Amino acid sequence: SQTIHQWPATLVQPVGSPLSLECTVEGTSNPNLYWYRQAAGRGLQLLFYSVGIGQISSEVPQNLSASRPQDRQFILSSKKLLLSDSGFYLCAWSKGLGGTEAFFGQGTRLTVV
Amino acid sequence: SQELEQSPQSLIVQEGKNLTINCTSSKTLYGLYWYKQKYGEGLIFLMMLQKGGEEKSHEKITAKLDEKKQQSSLHITASQPSHAGIYLCGADFGGSGTSYGKLTFGQGTILTVHP
Numbered sequence: 001s002q003t004i005h006q007w008p009a010t011l012v013q014p015v016g017s018p019l020s021l022e023c024t025v026e027g028t029s030n031p032n033l034y035w036y037r038q039a040a041g042r043g044l045q046l047l048f049y050s051v052g053i054g055q056i057s058s059e060v061p062q063n064l065s066a067s068r069p070q071d072r073q074f075i076l077s078s079k080k081l082l083l084s085d086s087g088f089y090l091c092a093w094s095k096g097l098g099g100t101e102a103f104f105g106q107g108t109r110l111t112v113v
Numbered sequence: 114s115q116e117l118e119q120s121p122q123s124l125i126v127q128e129g130k131n132l133t134i135n136c137t138s139s140k141t142l143y144g145l146y147w148y149k150q151k152y153g154e155g156l157i158f159l160m161m162l163q164k165g166g167e168e169k170s171h172e173k174i175t176a177k178l179d180e181k182k183q184q185s186s187l188h189i190t191a192s193q194p195s196h197a198g199i200y201l202c203g204a205d206f207g208g209s210g211t212s213y214g215k216l217t218f219g220q221g222t223i224l225t226v227h228p
Contacts, residue, residue, distance in 0.1 A: 006155075032214045044156075044201065044218040051213050059215070090155060094214035101146055102203075102214050104155040 002027035006091045006105030013112055019064075019078040021108050023091030026072065031093040033074040034102065035066055038088040050074060086112045116140065117204050119219035126192050127227050134187045134222045136202035144205035145185045146216060147176050151198050159187075189224075197226045 006023045013019060025031050032051050036044045046059045048066035056066050063082050067075045074091060088109050094102040118137045126132050136145065144163045148156040160169045162178035162185060169176050173190045189196055203216035 034215070036218075043220040044203075044216075046215055046217070049213060049215055088153070092156075096214070100214065101158045101161050102216060103158060104148075106155040107153070109153065 002093075002103065004091060004093055004103055004105045006108060008108060009106065010109045011111070013081050013110065015083055015112055016080050019076070019081050019085070019110070021076040021089055021091075021110075023074040023076075023105055024072055025074075025093045028072070028093070028095065030071060031095060032102075033068060034092040034094075035064075035074065035076050036090045036092060036104075038090060038107075040087075044090065048076070081112045083112050086110055116206070116217050117202060117219040119200075119202055119222050121222060122220065123223040123225070125225045125227065128193060129191055132189050132192055132224070134200050134202075134224075136185045136187070136204075136219050138183045138204055138206075140183070140206055142178070142182045142185075142204050143207045145176075145178055145182075146203040146205070147185070147187050148201045148203060149198050150201060150221070156201065192224075192226045194226045194228050197224055199223050 003026045034049045035047045037047055038044045048058055050056050050068045053068055064078050088107050090107045091105040092102040094100050116139050120135050146161050147159040149159055150156045160176045165180040165182045167178045175188045178185045199221045201221045202219045
């Protein structure tokens with residue numbers, strides 16, 4: 001069966017510090033991978049998605065970047081965090097071109113202070 | 114304006130009562146997904162609807178997609194405290210099957226069930 005792991009679960013970082021959140025998927029190959037952010041208003045916003053190694057698409061301009069160094073590894077990064085980067089970050093995966101459900105990790109609560 | 118609107122934003126019911134959550138799109142949906150989230154946790158997949166008029170059930174939860182594929186409802190029968198959480202609808206607007214699974218989410222509905 002497929003599983004998705006995301007860490008850390010919580011993170012408190014000072015403004016201006018770097019960020020690295022990691023997500024890995026097991027039990028499948030060539031998944032589509034996604035980073036979403038859930039702000040206080042509860043809705044989820046798609047930040048990045050990737051259909052293959054090294055292929056990253058950004059959905060919204062921001063202070064963050066994503067990378068996919070391996071087939072089942074997805075990393076969310078920032079060189080200098082802003083207060084507005086605080087939120088709940090969720091990694092997800094799905095298969096194919098669309099029309100199949102996405103499965104989510106447990107999320108990372110990031111607080112920038 | 115939101116492409117996907119959920120209503121109500123919050124709902125408080127007594128255990129045993131039925132309830133309905135709605136999700137309305139400004140565009141035709143290629144697929145509609147319902148998820149449940151406990152606060153501070155990841156999303157749990159509930160159901161996926163793709164065909165106009167489609168209806169699916171799992172235990173006491175039923176989801177429907179209207180014929181025009183622009184509105185979906187989630188109905189819980191005889192609610193229990195375990196149903197409490199945030200319910201989110203997610204839309205695939207890909208249309209031609211090349212959306213790569215990108216989802217646009219509604220704002221969510223917070224459900225509280227009092228025992």
